[in-house]
Amino acid sequence: MSRDDRAGGFATALFRAALLAQPRATRVEWGEEMVWAFRAGLAERRGLLARARWTARCAFDGLWSGLRERRRVEGHPDPDPAREGRRMSMFSDLRMDLKVAGRSLRRAPGFTLAAVAILALGIGANTALYSAIRGALLTPPPFPEPDRIVLLDLTETDGGPEAEPFPWSYPKFRVLSEAELPLEASGAYSVRNLTLTGAGDATVVPVEIATPDYFEVLRARPVRGRAFAATDDTEGAALVALLSHAEWEGRFGSDPAVIGRDIQLAGRAVTVIGVMPPGFRGLSGQGRLWVTPHAAGTLIRSFLVTGTEVHWLQGVGRLRAEASLAALDEAMRGVGRAADAVGPGADDPDAVREGAARALLDVRVGERVRRSLLVLALASVLLLGVACANLGGLMVARAAARSRESAVRAALGAGWWRVARGRVVEGLIVALLAGVASTAVAGLAGGWIARAWPRRSLSDAWNVDVVGLGGVTLEGSELLFAAVTSIAVGFLLGLVPALSSRRAALSDQLREGATATLGRGRRRPWRGGLVAAEVAVALVLIVGAGLLLRSLHALGQVERGYVAGGLLTFDVRMPPVSAWADDPADFHEQVEARIASLPGVESIGMGCVAPVSGHCMLTGVQAAGDREWPEGSRPEIGVHYVTDGWFHTLGVPMVSGRGFTSADRADSPPVVVLGETAARRLFPEGDALGSTVEAGFGDQPAEVIGIVGDVLYERPEYGHMAEVYLSHRQADGYGTFLLRTRDDPLALVPAIRAAVRELEPDAPVLSPRTLTSIEASASADTRMLGGLLLAYAGLALLLACTGVWAAVAFTVSRRLREFGLRLALGAAPGRVVGAIVGGGLRVVLAGIALGGVSAWFAARLLDTLLFGVGVGDPLVFGAGAVLLLAVALLAAWLPARRAVRVDPVQSLRAE
Numbered sequence: 001m002s003r004d005d006r007a008g009g010f011a012t013a014l015f016r017a018a019l020l021a022q023p024r025a026t027r028v029e030w031g032e033e034m035v036w037a038f039r040a041g042l043a044e045r046r047g048l049l050a051r052a053r054w055t056a057r058c059a060f061d062g063l064w065s066g067l068r069e070r071r072r073v074e075g076h077p078d079p080d081p082a083r084e085g086r087r088m089s090m091f092s093d094l095r096m097d098l099k100v101a102g103r104s105l106r107r108a109p110g111f112t113l114a115a116v117a118i119l120a121l122g123i124g125a126n127t128a129l130y131s132a133i134r135g136a137l138l139t140p141p142p143f144p145e146p147d148r149i150v151l152l153d154l155t156e157t158d159g160g161p162e163a164e165p166f167p168w169s170y171p172k173f174r175v176l177s178e179a180e181l182p183l184e185a186s187g188a189y190s191v192r193n194l195t196l197t198g199a200g201d202a203t204v205v206p207v208e209i210a211t212p213d214y215f216e217v218l219r220a221r222p223v224r225g226r227a228f229a230a231t232d233d234t235e236g237a238a239l240v241a242l243l244s245h246a247e248w249e250g251r252f253g254s255d256p257a258v259i260g261r262d263i264q265l266a267g268r269a270v271t272v273i274g275v276m277p278p279g280f281r282g283l284s285g286q287g288r289l290w291v292t293p294h295a296a297g298t299l300i301r302s303f304l305v306t307g308t309e310v311h312w313l314q315g316v317g318r319l320r321a322e323a324s325l326a327a328l329d330e331a332m333r334g335v336g337r338a339a340d341a342v343g344p345g346a347d348d349p350d351a352v353r354e355g356a357a358r359a360l361l362d363v364r365v366g367e368r369v370r371r372s373l374l375v376l377a378l379a380s381v382l383l384l385g386v387a388c389a390n391l392g393g394l395m396v397a398r399a400a401a402r403s404r405e406s407a408v409r410a411a412l413g414a415g416w417w418r419v420a421r422g423r424v425v426e427g428l429i430v431a432l433l434a435g436v437a438s439t440a441v442a443g444l445a446g447g448w449i450a451r452a453w454p455r456r457s458l459s460d461a462w463n464v465d466v467v468g469l470g471g472v473t474l475e476g477s478e479l480l481f482a483a484v485t486s487i488a489v490g491f492l493l494g495l496v497p498a499l500s501s502r503r504a505a506l507s508d509q510l511r512e513g514a515t516a517t518l519g520r521g522r523r524r525p526w527r528g529g530l531v532a533a534e535v536a537v538a539l540v541l542i543v544g545a546g547l548l549l550r551s552l553h554a555l556g557q558v559e560r561g562y563v564a565g566g567l568l569t570f571d572v573r574m575p576p577v578s579a580w581a582d583d584p585a586d587f588h589e590q591v592e593a594r595i596a597s598l599p600g601v602e603s604i605g606m607g608c609v610a611p612v613s614g615h616c617m618l619t620g621v622q623a624a625g626d627r628e629w630p631e632g633s634r635p636e637i638g639v640h641y642v643t644d645g646w647f648h649t650l651g652v653p654m655v656s657g658r659g660f661t662s663a664d665r666a667d668s669p670p671v672v673v674l675g676e677t678a679a680r681r682l683f684p685e686g687d688a689l690g691s692t693v694e695a696g697f698g699d700q701p702a703e704v705i706g707i708v709g710d711v712l713y714e715r716p717e718y719g720h721m722a723e724v725y726l727s728h729r730q731a732d733g734y735g736t737f738l739l740r741t742r743d744d745p746l747a748l749v750p751a752i753r754a755a756v757r758e759l760e761p762d763a764p765v766l767s768p769r770t771l772t773s774i775e776a777s778a779s780a781d782t783r784m785l786g787g788l789l790l791a792y793a794g795l796a797l798l799l800a801c802t803g804v805w806a807a808v809a810f811t812v813s814r815r816l817r818e819f820g821l822r823l824a825l826g827a828a829p830g831r832v833v834g835a836i837v838g839g840g841l842r843v844v845l846a847g848i849a850l851g852g853v854s855a856w857f858a859a860r861l862l863d864t865l866l867f868g869v870g871v872g873d874p875l876v877f878g879a880g881a882v883l884l885l886a887v888a889l890l891a892a893w894l895p896a897r898r899a900v901r902v903d904p905v906q907s908l909r910a911e
Contacts, residue, residue, distance in 0.1 A: 009439065009479050010435055010436050010439050010479050010482060010483060011038075011042055011051065011055040011436070012035065012038070012039060012042075012479075013479035013480045013482075013483050014055055014059055014432070014435075014483040014487075015035065015038050015055065015058055015059055015062060016035065016480075017059075017480060017483060017484070018058075018059040018060070018062040018063045018066070019031060019034065019035075019062050019066065020066075021062065021063045021066030022062070022065075022066035022069060023066075023069055026066075026069060034062070038058050041054055041058070042054055042055070051436075052429060052432055052433055052436070053098065053102065055432070056098060056428075056429070056432065057098070098425055098429070100422060100425075101422060101425045101426035101429050102429060104426060105426065105429060105430065111394065112430065112433075115391050115394065115430045115434070116430060116433045116434045116437055117434075117437070118387045118390060118391060118434075118799065119387055119388075119391065119430065119431060119434030119435075119438070119486075119489060120434045120435075120437035120438040120440075120441055121383070121387065121438075121441060121795060122380075122383050122384035122386075122387035122388070122438075122489075123384065123431075123434055123435055123438035123441075123442075123482055123485050123486060123489065124437075124438035124439070124440070124441025124442040124445060124482075125380045125383055125384070125441065125442075125445060125792070126380045126381065126383075126384055126481075126485060127438055127439070127441075127442035127446075127478055127481055127482045127485070128380075128441070128442040128443075128445035128446040128449060129373070129376050129377050129380045129449075130477075130478060130481050131442065131446045131478050132373065132376075132446065132449050133373055133377060134477060134478075136365050136369065136373060137365060137370070137373070140361070141360060141361075141364060141466040142279060142280075142466070143218045143219060143220070143466075144219040145219070145318075146360060146361060147359070147361055148184075148318050148319040148321070149217065149218070149316065149317075149318055149319075149359075149360040150183075150316070150317050150318070150319055150325065150328065150357045150358060150359055150360060151165075151314065151315065151316055151357065151358045151359075151360060151363060151461060151464070152168075152176060152186065152315030152316060152317050152332060152355065152356075152357055153165035153166065153167075153314075153315065153332075153355065153356045153357070153358065154166055154167070154168055154172070154311070154336050154339065154340070154353060154354075154355060155336060155353065155354050155355060155356045156352070156353050157352045157353075157354075163354070163356060165356060165358070165462075166311055166462075167190070167311040167312055167313050167314050167315075167462065168188060168311060168312075168313045168314075168315050168339070169307055169308050169309060169310050169311050169312070169313070169342075170188075170293050170304065170305050170306075170307075170310075170312075170313060171306070171307075171308045171342050172308065172311075172339035172340070172342050173188045173211075173313050173315060173339075175335065175338055175339040175342060176188075176315055176335055176339060176355075177211070177213070179331075179335045179338070180331075181317070181328060181331050181332070181335065182319065182320050182322075182323030182324075182327055182328050182331065183317040183318060183319060183320060183323075183328070184216075184217075184317075184318045184319070184320055185213045185216040185217045185317065185318050186213060186217065186315065186316070186317040186318075187210065187211045187212070187213040187214030187215070187216070187217045187315075187316055187317070188210070188211050188214065188293075188313035188314060188315050188316065189208050189209060189210040189211070189214050189282065189283060189284065189313065189314055189316065189463070190208070190209045190296075190312050190313050190314060190463065191206055191207065191208055191209070191284045191286055191287070191463055192206075192207055192209060192296065192300060193205065193206055193207070193573075194207045194265055194266045194289075194299060194300075195265070195266055195267070195573055195762065195764065196251075196263065196264070196265055196289070197263075197264040197267075197762050203764055204571075204573055204764055204766050205247070205288045205289060206284070206286040206287065206288055207241075207265070207287070207288070207289045207290065207291055208282045208284055208286070208287035208289070208290045209290075209291055209292070209293055209295075209296040209313075210228070210282070210290050210291075210292070210293075211228075211233060211292065211293060212227070212228035212229060212230050212232060212233055212292070214316065215227050215228070216318070217316050217317055217318045218282075218283070218316075219318075220276060220277065220280050221277070222242060222274030222275055222276055222277075223245070223275055223276070223277050223278075224248075224256065224259055224274060224275040225242075225259040225272070225273050225274030225275060226273055226274050227242070227274055228240070228242070228273075228290075228292055232292050232294075232295075233292040233293060233294050233295075234294060235294060235305075237292075237294060237295075238271060239265075239268060239269065239270040239271065239291070239295050239298060239299070240270065240271050240272075240273045240291070240292070240295070241263070241265065241270045241271070241272055241273070241289050241290060241291050241295070242272075242273065242274045242275070242276055242289065242290040243258070243272055243274070243275050243276065243288075243289060244275075244276050244280065244281065244287060244288045244289065245275060245276055245277060245278040245279070245280065246278075246288070247288045247289065248275045258272050258275070259272060259273065259274065259275070260272065260273075265289070265291070265299060266299040266300065267762075268298065268299055270291065270295070270299075276290070283314075283316060283360075283463065283464055283465075283466060284463045284464070284465055285464075285465030285466060286465065293305055293313070308342050314462055314463050314464075316360075317357075325357060325359055328357045329356055329357045332354070332355030332356050332357050333354040333355055333356070334354075334355075335355045336353055336354035336355025336356070337353065337354055337355075339355070340353040340354075358461070360464070360466070363461040363464060364461070364464060364466050366461075367864070368781070368864065368865065369781075371861065371864055371865060372781065372785050372865065374861060375544070375785065375789070375861050375862060375865070376785065376788060376789075378858070378861070379541055379544065379788070379789055379792045380792070382537045382540060382541060382792075382796070383537075383541070383792045383795060383796055384485075384489070385533070385537055386533075386534050386537045386538060386795075386796045386799045386800060387799060388489055388492060388493065389530045389531075389533045389534045389537075389799075389803065390530075390534055390799045390800075390802060390803045390806075391430070391493055392492070392493060392530050393530045393531060393534075393803050393806055393807060394806055395423070395426075395427065395493050395494070396530070423494045423495075424490070424491060424494030424495060425494065426494060427489075427490045427491065427492070427493030427494030427495075428487065428490035428491065428494065429490070430490065430493065431486040431487065431489045431490030431493060432486050432487070432490060434486060434489075435482050435483060435485070435486030438482050438486070439479065439482060442478065442482065449784075449788075528807070528843045530803065531800075531803045531804055531807050531840075531843050531844075531847065532843050532844075532846045532847035532850065533847065533850075534796075534799060534800040534803045534804075534847065535800045535803075535804070535843070535844050535846075535847025535848060535850075535851060535884060535888065536847045536848070536850040536851035536854055537796055537800070537851065537854075538793065538796035538797050538799070538800040538847075538851070538884060539847070539848055539851030539852060539854075539855055539880055539881065539884055540851055540854050540855045540858050541789060541792050541793035541796045541797075542793040542796070542797065542880040542883065542884065543851075543855035543858075543859060543876055543877055543880050544789045544793070544855070544858065544859065544862060545786060545789035545790040545792070545793040546793075546873075546876035546879065546880055547859060547862055547866060547869055547871065547873060547876050548782060548785055548786030548789055548790075548862065548865070548866070549786050549790065550868070550869040550873060550875075550876060551782060551786070551865070551866045551867045551868060551869050552779060552782050552783055552786050554867050554868025554869060555716040555717060555779050555782065555867055555868070556716075556779075557868075558712065558716040558717075558719065559710070559712070559720075560611065560612075560711070560712045560775075561611075561650075561652060561709050561710045561711040561712055561720070562611055562650040562651050562652055562711055562712075562771075563650070563651035564770075564771045564772050564775060565772070566602075566740050566741050566742070566745060567649070567650070567738055567739065567740055567745065567770065567771035567772075568738070568739040568740075568741060568745030568746065568748065568749075568768060568769070568770055568771070569610040569736060569737065569738050569739075569767075569768070569769055569770075569771055569774065570736075570737055570739075570749070570752065570765055570766065570767060570768040570769070571735050571736050571737070571765070571766040571767055572588075572591055572735040572737060572756055572763055572764075572765055572766070573735055573763060573764055573766065574587050574588075574735065574760065574763050579760075580760065585666070585728055585729045587759075587760070588606050588643065588728065588735065589643070590759055591606075591737070591755075591756060591759060592604050592605075592606060592643060592645070592737070594755040594756070594758070594759060595737070595739065595752055595755055595756075598748060598751050598752070598755065600741050600742050600743050600747075600748060601739060601740070601741055601748070602740045602741060602742060603645055603648050603649040603739075603740045604645055604649060604737060604738065604739050604740070605642060605643050605644075605645035605646035605647070605648065605649035605650070605737070605738045606642065606643040606645075606646065606728065606735065606736065606737045606738070607640055607641060607642040607643070607646055607728075607736050607738070608640060608641050608642075608735075608736055609640070609713065609736055610736055610738065610771060610774055611650070611711055611712055611713055611771065611774070612712055612713065612714070612715065612716070612771075612774050612775055612778045613713065613774060614713060614714065615638035615639060615640065615713055615723075616638075616639050616640050616641055617638075617639045617696075617697070618636055618637070618638055618639070619636070619637060619639055619695050619696030619697055620634030620635065620636055620637070620695065620696060621634055621635050621636075621637050621682060621693065621694070621695045622634060622694045622695055622696075623692075623693070623694040623701065624682035624683060624691065624692075624693050624694075625682075625683060625687065625688075625691040625692065627682070635681060635682070635722065636721070636722070637678055637682075637695060637721075637722045637723065637724050638713060638721055638722065638723045638724070639695075639696075639697045639723075639724055639726065640713075640723060640724070640725045640726070641725075641726050641727070641728045641731045642660070642725050642726075642727070642728060643660070643727075643728050644659060644660045644661060644662070644727075646725070646738065647659050647673075647708055649738045649739070649740050650711065650738060652708050652709050652711055653708065653709045654706060654707075654708055655676060655706075655707040655708060655709060656689060656706065656707045657673070657689050657704070657705050657706030657707055658705055658706045659673060659705075659706055659708075660673065660705075660725075660727040664727040664729060664730065665727075665729045665730070666729055666730055668730075669702075669703060670698050670700060670701075670702035670703070670726070670730055671702055671703050671704075671705045671726075671727065671730075672693055672702040672703070672704055672705070672724050672725060672726055673704070673705060673706040673707070673708055673724070673725040674688055674693070674704055674706075674707050674708075674722075674723070674724055674725075675707070675708060675709070675710045675711065675720075675722065675723035675724070675725075676707060676708070676709055676710050677710050677720050677721065677722050677723070678722035678723055678724055679704075679707045681722050682722070688704050688707060689704055689705070689706070689707070690703065690704065691703075691704050692704070693724065695724070697724070697726060697731070698726075698730075698731075702726070708725070710723070711723065715778050715779070716778060716779060716867070717867045738771075739752075745770050746768065746770065749765070749768045752765055752768070753765045782865065782867075785865065797883075797884065797887060800847075800884070800888070801887050801888055801890075801891040802891070804840055804843070804844060804888045804891040804892050805891040805892070805894060805895060807840065807843070808836060808837075808839075808840045808891070808892045808895045808896060809895035809898075811836065811839070812836065812895050812896065812898050819832055819836075833893070833896045833897065836892070836895075836896040837889065837892045837893055837896050840888070840889075840891075840892035840896075841888075841889065841892065844884070844885060844888040844889075844892075845885075848881050848884060848885060851884075852877060852881065855877065855880075856872060856877075859871040859872065
């Protein structure tokens, strides 16, 4: 959207808002024609000011005529001619005020441009945040009646106050689907990445594995073909799939004959039976294809369907119209207990497994995101407040400079409101111009927020992504928000200078401007209060940004245990139907050998996940050496399957013992390497080497052959945990490779793809990323929030110091003769400058005191977003106050120097 389009959209939204005063019948019959005529007139105007005048005139005409027409339609008698004449005179005066205000602003282009820019930043920031909040919190999920969609969970309580939700196994879900619950339908789904071939290049696509009733829950029906039937999800049923509309258009060219065609999914023929509607991606937000759970058992592993303790399905249901969530939640408790009886149950004998229900609208956005949006919304409002206070001070100064003019008009019979109305109109013009400019700011800021916010952090629920933050755009509601905000700000900016001079004596106003000697100037607490408010708000934002930056620094100081520079990570998925299917370990070794021979490659290793990305699996340790742990108290340990070059490529030091070698094969005794934390916790006596470890990663104890340094596999705020490494030859093969290069790692991606293609044409190379980018994404939400608050704090600091400068400069200009007389009578220049700066300093200190107290309370909102720093960190508060004081003193000193450059002789002659 171009700048002219945004300006036109803002003006049209303002005109439509004015038309709301018209009776409904008039709007229905003539509304679009009036909008068309307004747009035609707007297109004929050239220049921002001409368009603003046209918009204001049409909006006032539409509002006024609408009120008159509504009065006539409602049966009120026509007003008497005298009253109508007064109203027409008032409207004529209003038009005259528009002309005078426009002429006044044209005569001060510097003030006008500065005012419009300052307000545009404030209004634009608020509009962008409103757009983000609308997308994340106010826009419902793209399903019919989303308030009736619920997530159905198994829960486990192990003595703590909170019951942890976790997925269902397929046999346990069958118990749920057959239970009597207040639901219209219930289903389950999960997501797996599968290799799609036979229609273009081999690629891995996210596939939603869904039961037939899943689509009934979401009220989603194919636009072509049919949905899953109950018979499609039975043992021995033909393999069928549904395509997303985007996949149908992109990969299959919108070919209607695709229905009934076979595609190759995970190396097997799957028949396409339908195409889903445009935009439908399922509850996971990732679905490009859909298959049934029994199909997944054939395509992936059979235990997905048969394993009672293989928990991988998220339950979902649609409430009946008359049912309540509380009643469903209570009923789910018994269903959860009945389902858990299908399998052996939890490892912990003290754990209690039940069921629970959660509303989709309650979990689609995580608490961290809600808190972040609240913080950003508060910061945006504060920034707009600083902008208004800054411009309010400038408007007060302009009004004071024109006080003699206003006094003359009052002496000639003009009432207070008649004089004040001109200032209100001037404020409205500035605010409306800023509102038009703010659409550009909001468009840029909203797009940046949508791109920068990591989607993985949007929802706390497992496999739920239905938030519209990726679509932050300027639509009608955003333009209306900007228009309403602009009008409110315009009235405020006009009323502040009017109210500041309301109680002034007419004789004082007539005298001001003629002379301004010692004791004759009238004290104006408005300006000092506005400046103090600016300083206070700036300190609140500086403290908030400082706390987040300190938290980000603390996250960066967490020991990673590896050298991230020059590391590239990527996945290679071996197709299920392949010549290498019987020996995946050999396939991965061949991939390593081919890539290691490429120019620029220093070393290569393979595991199942990259650092800061999680674990292959988590399990409990049953025994370590002579120590054994009963069920319920087994220490948790992270498991990783790696190749021989993993530790060398990461740069992880070998503390003692040895790493894996080619001798550690599937037919040799199982061996493991422990991380330092695991060695300390499992073997506190230091006798880990040569001892055995028994855990859920194998059928027999494994010998500890080495101890390596700790590696950070979780987000930095979670720290290191106990880790155990197994040779990939003694476990199922995985395909996440780490590559250390001498040059740019991403430059090797084409050569890597070619090398893998030569070995196995249907094995795609996926997700090539540098390890530094993975690290950055782990704290991306904190970095984005801190960056935005830092930008807000910088603008607030600039505006606050501008306010201090303007207030001191105005004081100096009004009392210039007084300072000249002081110098003529022998006052030292330093004392004059000190007196001026001291006056500004008192206001700044008052603002810092107020801001410190406010920041102490506001920082509590950041409590759950911080790491390694307290909300009352004295370093942040002290540094913020000192920074603000230093910059404010500089801002006060610069105009104060002008006072001592006055020629005392000229001041005496003037007196």
